[in-house]
Amino acid sequence: MNLSMISASVTMGQLQRKMDTLSHNMANSNTTGFKRREATFSDLLFQQVNNNTDTRYETGRLTPNGIRVGAGAKIAQTALRMEQGAIQNTDRRLDFAITQPNHFFEVQSVENGQAVNRLTREGAFYLNEDPDNPGQLTIVNANGEYLLDGGGNRFTLPMNFSDIQLSPTGELRVTLNDNVTTEELGQVQLIHVLKPHLLEAVGDTHFTIPNLENLGLMDADMFEQVPGDEGRLMQNALEQSNVNIAQEMNELLQTQRHYQFNARALSMADEMNGLINGIRR
Known part of the structure; x- marks a missing residue:
């Protein structure tokens, strides 16, 4: 040849x-x-x-x-x-769109009895019964992974609510069936990834953070936790693909x-x- x-x-x-x-x-x-x-x-x-x-x-x-x-x-x-995708209004209360680049939702699944955290910008969420709190609901994505709050915990919602709101400061609250009483659920946690090119894709628009020790990096070099405030989140909307x-x-x-x-x-x-x-x- x-x-x-x-x-x-x-x-x-x-x-x-x-x-x-x-x-x-x-x-x-x-x-x-x-x-x-x-x-x-x-x-x-x-x-x-x-x-x-x-x-x-x-x-x-x-x-x-x-x-x-x-x-x-x-x-x-x-x-x-990581260019920002277009924001599309959906008029669906559990659709949340991130409006800042390099920010991700943190979701959690259970695999072989172990909790596994992943990052995603896909913001279509649903309600499911909380397996750890019978009679309560929790927020999950299409894969059944739990949306996490600022403390790294899943949200817990009462059954008897009529509406759910995402405040401008990133706080989630529900209005009960009496349309008067409200309950605070916590704040949506966002992860600001400082080096997105190091993220490892695991499918379904999900990513994981690599082994930073092997790369000679610390957690602070790779990501930081930020609250979903200051307009970083929009309710009733989804971020579209940036293709x-x-x-x-x-x-x-x-x-x-x-x-x-x-x-x-x-x-x-x-x-x-x-x-x-x-x-x-």
Whole structure:
């Protein structure tokens, strides 16, 4: 296999990975709270080929001597882009939208008897019976994970309420069936992630914080807890995906064109090898 075939085949494999990323973004263009990913490329190793040994022919040359032959390109990183998505009003009392970038809800599930906390910006919540408090309700997402308050605890709601409100300071309260009595439930906890590019995706728009000790970081370097006040939260609304279909489609078409160019280069190199092998003395 010659150098041109190596360069083309390696680059085609990496371009396929970028197309997979773009396709994933487009497939989630209507997923609430979804954050797109962006692939960036870097050059692989190259070698200097000094194919002209007669320096007489280099007089007046402005470019460096020889030819740099590369081994293709690779994806340097697939970065999580945290641009704010559009806010859509839903008129549903348990729909909460985060209006600040890099802020997340903290939700908790129980797996194999262990509590597992995750971060998400998907704000569609529901009511479910609290397994630890019979006769009481709690707030969960579509996966049954509990929304946590400022103390890291799940919310507890009475059965006999008629309305639920999210105050401008992030406090949740309910109005009972008499339409007079109100009860404070606590404050919605938000996590401000300082280094979102380190988050690990676990599916369903959920993320986990990596092992910071292995990265040489402390908790304060990665995140901080903030209350859902100062307009960071909106009730009766959801944050939409930050995927721009027109932009993603344009990127996909360009990537496909680059893939075709490299496929053609691979085909031409194969044809030249065939011609060489077919030459007879």
